[in-house]
Amino acid sequence: MIDLPAPKPDVLARRGEILAGLHALVPGDGVIGEPARLRPYETDGLSAYRQPPLAVVLPRTTEQVAAVLAFCHRNGVRVVPRGAGTSLSGGALPLEDSVVLGLMRMNRILEVDYANRLAVVEAGVTNLGITNHVAADGFFYAPDPSSQLACMIGGNVNMNSGGAHCLKYGVTANNLLGLKAVTIEGEIIEIGGRHLDAAGYDWLGLLTGSEGQLVVVTEVTVRILHSPEGQRAMLAAFRSNEVAGEAVDAIIASGIIPVALEFMDRPAIHACEAFAHAGYPLDAEAMLIIEVEGSTEEQDMLLGRLKAICERFDPISLKVAETAEQSLAIWKGRKGAFGAVGRISPDYLCMDGTIPTGQLPFVLRRIGEMSASYGLQVANIFHAGDGNLHPLIMFDANDSKSFHDAEQFGADILTLCVEVGGCLTGEHGVGVEKRDLMPVQFTPFELDQMRALKAAFDPGWLLNPAKVFPLEGNPALRPAA
Amino acid sequence: MIDLPAPKPDVLARRGEILAGLHALVPGDGVIGEPARLRPYETDGLSAYRQPPLAVVLPRTTEQVAAVLAFCHRNGVRVVPRGAGTSLSGGALPLEDSVVLGLMRMNRILEVDYANRLAVVEAGVTNLGITNHVAADGFFYAPDPSSQLACMIGGNVNMNSGGAHCLKYGVTANNLLGLKAVTIEGEIIEIGGRHLDAAGYDWLGLLTGSEGQLVVVTEVTVRILHSPEGQRAMLAAFRSNEVAGEAVDAIIASGIIPVALEFMDRPAIHACEAFAHAGYPLDAEAMLIIEVEGSTEEQDMLLGRLKAICERFDPISLKVAETAEQSLAIWKGRKGAFGAVGRISPDYLCMDGTIPTGQLPFVLRRIGEMSASYGLQVANIFHAGDGNLHPLIMFDANDSKSFHDAEQFGADILTLCVEVGGCLTGEHGVGVEKRDLMPVQFTPFELDQMRALKAAFDPGWLLNPAKVFPLEGNPALRPAA
Structure with missing residues (x-):
């Protein structure tokens, strides 16, 4: 299981007051506090880990998001942003003392501009929803994660999602033009726009793939492409x-x-x-x-x-x-x-790593050897053109040794990816799943430098904490006893 | 003319000691101190502004770069990284109290890996040098700035350079796989690698286009592509x-x-x-x-x-x-x-802005009206497919009113680019040329947030200061009296 940081006792103690404060900012049915109704938010696509949050808030506008974040910031409340909750790395896993900030009600397509080949959409629009909206006019949005029917563009931005067709069209980062986002202080910022490149630092690049730890994305300007004839x-x-x-x-x-x-x-x-x-x-x-x-x-x-x-x-x-x-x-x-593997194994872990394409045969042979040594079956399906592996490790969740072995097998595969010159993650992000493997890829200095970037946006580590970085070595996040 | 920050009197006073310290780190002919030999480094492709540096140091290895940066950091010496000095925005303009860190002797091609379609090169390899090295084997490096014969890949990374062929192949950021770089403290970091995507924050994205202000890039892993048949x-x-x-x-x-x-x-x-x-x-x-x-x-x-x-x-x-x-x-x-325009006008400013392509006719009409009102000729040449404008404003450098008008005309064009939903820069960067226009594009909060990113890497503002951000509002950099 996964360590989470110790909850803040003062936040737990002020739960009623915090719920009331959120209600005032997002009235009507915008705040969920009843334990039974919190259950759907206790996990995400990585269902191995579960933790109900303190509350869920479902704003409808960027201004409401800003008000909620400013309120949480003032009150020292941790915030976990969430789209459709399809993360496969536990990127939307709540903490006991956290507010889940759900963007799913921000689901409007604000503008489509065919002359400039772009669409401006709210963060809660589904990936496929963009293509469906423009398909009749002969356009589409290129990145296509397997979860595209459900997953939302805000989450795609935060995980820099890929898909089977990214070999030709690139991943999310290659198909973005701009963002509207809110900082933990509640400041609304606009990044990029309708044009190539950006003045100043490329924080469109930095924010893409930042796993909800730097800002909360509320609007996205995406590149749409002319559909191929067939x-x-x-x-x-x-x-x-x-x-x-x-x-x-x-x-x-x-x-x-x-x-x-x-x-x-x-x-x-x-x-x-x-x-x-x-x-x-x-x-x-x-x-x-x-x-x-x-x-x-x-x-x-x-x-x-x-x-x-x-x-x-x-x-x-x-x-x-x-x-x-x-x-x-x-x-x-x-x-x-994925459904097919689910039928032959009660449970499976879907890993996600990247390797130089030339290392493919070697890595597959090593995975086969590991499979034999752990006694766990593995099926390999991957985006071969860009070296993005998805080994599916089959295990039995009712057998704690089997689960532990599967976790260790997965860690071994990702370590192998790094050893052959690849990377811990291809398109699923680090989340909680791979945070403890980050030292395999990065030196302590590099991790500290990334933590400094996090702190430049969110010095109090309130935004989606306990993800991406190991808890150890992070003074802002002590593991729960 | 351009304001530069006040030099640090203690650094100027310790010039001899600093030169001796640098000599110890980069022996032989690796340090330049004689005023006559500093002249070639006093300006770059934006020749309107000139300032000789304190010294020039020309390391041959990443380890020497690390030693020089650690030394400058300890001694509070500002550092201006420089490739071929082809920047059109004054990105390599020295300060009086700065050391110019020239990467041009780091010009080795370290590895070419056709199976994985990549090349690992030092920062001082020229853009065209990469293509020339792999052309016989049927490969090329795609981004092609006009200066590609001279400009170096390290500078391309720092300016996120484009070129005429970037419509199809993307800009530098889209053709990078990894970097080796050195922080101002002298720590060597490795980012990305030989694979798609990256774990953790996308600092490959952040560092690309960071104009030498966050780290000094010493090695670059680029994607090479199979050459088209014709x-x-x-x-x-x-x-x-x-x-x-x-x-x-x-x-x-x-x-x-x-x-x-x-x-x-x-x-x-x-x-x-x-x-x-x-x-x-x-x-x-x-x-x-x-x-x-x-x-x-x-x-x-x-x-x-x-x-x-x-x-x-x-x-x-x-x-x-x-x-x-x-x-x-x-x-x-x-x-x-550019040569052609140089023949009909003694001097010209080459502007660089980006607009949504649908705004092209409107923007050209407004530029024509401004040209009439300033009484200055302008020739428009641009990468139309991606909306990257390059108006060449002709003026007479011997006439200070003409130069001042040309600067103002340029600023008006770039402000117009922002007003129609575009951007201050397409591929030349902000440098000193456009730093005072940054508030046209960004709110004070956004600029502060970017300054916080700068400070997360370089709290003392030693690395390429006086670029990208206006001097005003920057407590670390007082303008010279």
Whole structure:
């Protein structure tokens, strides 16, 4: 389990007063205090950890957010911002003495400007909601986390979310133009805007991926792109992870940037096929799903070149979709992967690390060895083009040794990612899940320097504390006894 | 002229001792103190302002940089980092009591890794030097500032430099994977690496574009890309800026992202044609240079579609290059634009602002009105696809009223950029040139917040002070009396 900092006794003691103060700022049904109604907020997508908050507040405007933050700041109350609560790293895990600041009621699309290819939306608009709003006019918002139906753009900004199609279009940071946000003092700031670049320091860059620790994002200006005429996928199955990894390298080296380039290993193929009956090759050790887009002629040309590249690696099977329906069939198993693994294992941890793409075969072999040594199954599914791994470690939550082993196995995988020149996280963030691994990646000086950045925004460590940094060594956050 | 902070009398008094201390750290010819040899370092690409430094130090290793910074930190000596000195905003302007830390001797290419598409280079490697090193193997480094023959990657990182081809490939920030850098205390930090994304705060994002004020960058890991099979340009001339602006909008809205989309107005066309005899249409009010790349078939397809789009806007002339030579001829005038303007005016200021692309016609009309009212000619050349303006304001440096008017005209243009929802700078940075305009873009609170970020790295304001922020309101930097 996870250590959380000791709650502030004075905040717990003044709970009634704090609830009343919040009610005055966000009237009506904007404040939740009843324990039963707090339960939905006690965890997020990383459901392994649970902690009900002191209260939940659901503002409807940036001004209300500012008032709530100024109030919490004056009263020394910790604040945990929350979008849809889909974080896979515990980024929205509450503390006992914290107010959860939910942005889900700020769900208006404020402006769409096709001439400048941008949309201004509130933080609680869902990722897919942006695309749905502009799709009829031939536009879309590119980053596509698997949770895109539910997850909200404010959370995407805070976690710098990615997705299968980020190989071509980049992650959230590459698709942002501006933010409106509120500091812990309740000051409203506007960053970036409708233009390239920014004067002064790039705090749009800094705030993107800052996991709700520096400011609360209330409005986001995103780049929208013209929709491609169409897209089509192909499936290539290989005899070994090594050979599939070489095929990935050859594709990237060819200069073709597919929209998506997904890798599944044997356990992942079997789990997905049993669940989705997508026609995946059960005799393969590894499988790639490769998607291209453009006009029909461009698709034909690119798929032809990709097929020729894959053929050099003696594939077990190659299937190029001829139609949109065949393309969906290829994707069907991959899209249901998490559900598929959930069916064969009572519980699983979804890890998220990044490696240089050239290290793929080595890292997969090491994960296989670890799997044998821990006696825990693992299915590997990942965005191969940009080296973003998602090993799914299967365990039994009713068996505390199994859970502990799975946590340790996950930590070993992420440490391996760092050792081969990669990174602890690809798109899920550090949250509480990976905060104790940060010293694997960073020196004490580097961690201190990052803490100084945190303190430059929030000297009292009130905003989403207990995330990103280990509790030890942080004088502002003593672990609970 | 520009105000600089009062020099520290104790530093000036200890000049001999400081030179001796630096000599001990960077022996041989690594320290320059003689006034005549300091002259080349007294200004940069913004030659309007000049100030010789206390000394210049030219380290060869990251460890020497660390030793120099620790020494300067202990002795309270200000430090101005410098690459090739091509900054157009005075980013490398020395102070009287400062040490210029020149990175130009750190010019080794440390590693090229084609499997992972990256190169690790020292800060003093030139931008074009990277591409030249990998070109024979079919790769290139994408951002291409006009000064790419001279400018160094460390400076590119600090200014988040762009270039004509950044419409497709993004600016420096989009092509970086990692940095090695040194803090003012002399601590060596490593950021990012060989992988997508980063754990913890995105200080790769924060440091990119921080204008030498947060750390000194000594090594850079850049993304290298597979070279396209070829590229070809077309030229389209129109009856008015408005119509050319509409053509730009139509191209962007079509979903085609050309590699480059350059806009020149009538004065720019005439200046370039007189200089380069590139065959530009002298009867046009505005001209676009549009470049695409890919296989010959892709080039044909894209140029065909672009030609059809331009034809909807009743062009005066359309010329599609059939060969690489014809393509070079189209670019010839544009590439020599600065020299061309220099031939018709004794002096000019090159401004750099960004606007939402939809505001192009309005902004050009207002610049024309300002030009008439100031009585100063202006030529407009810019990266139209991403809204990055480069008005060249012509003046006579021997006439102080003319210089003052040109400065004021430039400030008016940049204020206009902010008013229409744009930004003070596109790719040249704030430096000293635009620091006093920062309050046009940012609130006092926002500027204070950015100063807090500066102080989180450099509480004594020793690293490249007097840049980015107005001197007023900065207690660490009193203007000289």
